[in-house]
Amino acid sequence: GAVVSQHPSRVICKSGTSVKIECRSLDFQATTMFWYRQFPKQSLMLMATSNEGSKATYEQGVEKDKFLINHASLTLSTLTVTSAHPEDSSFYICSARDPGHTNTGELFFGEGSRLTVL
């Protein structure tokens, strides 16, 4: 099946710094990727839809200036948490749709990135 990879898997940073998380589709091209956020013992909540070559679409309540998304190529989307604070600590998961699997609606998920802001 299609493979989506995230990096880093874990990151610890100081409050006020910025952190970048990468999401790559390894064996397919993804025009659209999705970024989810998961707090401990909670479900995945969609943050934004990343569109290759255009601006991301953010869900209501998600600060676009805080969570910068760039989808510069068909295999890479990045999420940058700017001026991170402890409340931004969370598990961030990206996903993508493989054009070869569009008839099932399935998304392929990365392994997730755990961000801890001190």
Added chain:
Amino acid sequence: AQSVTQPDIHITVSEGASLELRCNYSYGATPYLFWYVQSPGRGLQLLLKYFSGDTLVQGIKGFEAEFKRSQSSFNLRKPSVHWSDAAEYFCAVGTLNNDMRFGAGTRLTVKP
């Protein structure tokens, strides 16, 4: 917009016992339905999916789920639970062109 409800936050079953995790969805058209499992601190693993055809779908690890349109349900079942099945289970509904929406999750504890 699509939405998913998992009524049970936490379920405990004995090893070897049968399991059923409930999932109800809300969507105006034919949904694409999924069950994922997540171990602590890990990503999601797809157990099974339904998008058309036979309403009883078989997945990995001995899991199955049945799509019941009349009840807007897609319950996950396993006839005999193993200790390694202890994890968080998420039901999700998707569409062809949009994102996937997840239920709140059900945490499964397996007693020896």
